[in-house]
Amino acid sequence: MARVVELDSGSGVSDVRLSLDSIRESLIRQEDTIVFSLIERAKFPLNSSAFEESRCLDSGISSSLTEFLVREIEILQAKVGKYDNPEENPFFLENIPHSVFPTHKYPPVLHPKALSVNINKRIWDVYFKEMLPLFVKPGDDGNYPSTAASDLACLQAISRRIHYGKFVAEVKFRDAPQDYEPAIRAKDTEALMKLLTFEKVEEMVKKRVQKKAETFGQEVKCGVSGDDEKNYKVDPLIVSRIYGEWLIPLTKVVEVEYLLRRLD
Template identity: 40%
Template sequence: MKQIIAFIGLFMPQNAIAFARWGSASELRATVNGEENLTTLDVLSLDSIRSTLIRQEETVIFALIERAQYRQNRIVYEREGYGSSLGKPPGYQSDGKDDEELSFLDFMLIGTEILHCGARRFTSPEEHPFFPEKLPSGPMDALPSLQYPNDLLSPVGGANEVNFNKKLLQKYTEIIVPSICKGGDDEQHGSTTLCDIAALQALSRRVHYGKFVAESKYRSNPDAYQKLVDAGDAEGVMKLLTNAVVEEQVLRRARLKAATYGTEPMLTDLPKIQCSDMASIVAAAAASAVVAAMEALDNEHLAKGKVDPVAIESVYRDIIIPLTKDIEVAYLFRRCGKEPPAEYLS
């Protein structure tokens, strides 16, 4: 029974899980209202970070599903793709020597990051800009500064500044988009770039959580990592931080979630919901999720969803997990006082 509940819980929305655990909506509201407010220190505790990694799977997968509804629209990734200059977005920081043309995605992404920079997004240790050199020096003066834990990441060797977004952006446009989107152009270029930005920000946050994971692993075994780094043994560091069992669980979970979230509810196969009773709604949703999950293992059903679950699994296997581990290696080398090997430079 515990295994069945755990399996169904994998696909239940967080609010539904909370409801099932805590009782009626009024009781839930009372519980929430009775709790003390959280601070940024609470939200970014190491315990919170570990649980966040799994929750981020939903964010990443939903973002990729949204992007998959449009064609590849390669023109948005090409500099001078529209035959004339797009100019620079408002707030763009230039040294006067930067005359490189921007692609439409670059233009929109830089403009978004400029806006988000003003709202303090990149003061958070879990957020990383794609174009840090093009952004203002800091957030708007009117906003109060936020207090973050000063011991989550180490500043030694610039470890906390590791940023692999340039590599991520290249892999996204050259590998991920072709793997989840149909070829061709549908003229929905604005919507395409908005989906791209949401997906890129979600992917960036996910892979750079590798720095938090690396710090946690370092603290659990500092001598072993220091010895490997001193010897310049990047392969040894990679081997020590790798957990093949966990990686396999991540891949399986990503495929199942993609199959579930990318499939329309099969209303004809579900029990009728006679009232607004939450238990009935949760049961119906769980039944649909279980069927979709089982079909994820059947290749005949894979093409029916909004996105190919195998493609999402491949994104995790070939890009997200390897890039996360590269970030971990780069962080650990800097954390131990040495420059990482060339293949681990951002």
């Protein structure tokens, strides 16, 4: 998470200082996690049987193997306090189990009425229907448990990045409430989208993730001279496209959704 400076004024109310630079630093660091998780997932073919609905032998309910895994893991992770962290947003938990251990007290950075913004249903659909077929090979090798675990890693990294939009929106609002308040009161989503967009930053993000995919995903060859052809585990242009078509736009959707609730 971005470094948060918490000042106690003596009144018991925390004044949490955030900066856009520190938030962006965190987004940059999260790129590494996302790029590595895509590279790991690309070891397996599409394996669509893992995420297509089938009847669960145990309970008889309809669920895909991947959905079953994610639901069970989320319950376990909630019990060790994962969702006490405002950066984490579950895919399936409506009632989050309490942590069985004492948990860290996260400084209250986000606006209480806006922190429940959660677009994971949309992220789930977009990930399986649109992103995944772009960066993995077609086919089925039957290795569903490992494939599902890799999908979980990608989904959680992508979801964390997209929902980080709440922190981005909070800091932008605090920096210029006079600009945002009229658009929030008018529920003018177009104006909000315009206010929070920095095209140059988006271009830089797309270029940087392309470079990271080239660097982290390059096939390493030893002792082969005169062979300059580079092979990548995931096409770097696809990684850039994933950011440009889904990760950045969905982060902006979260920012707008958050801002619309910021004055409630």
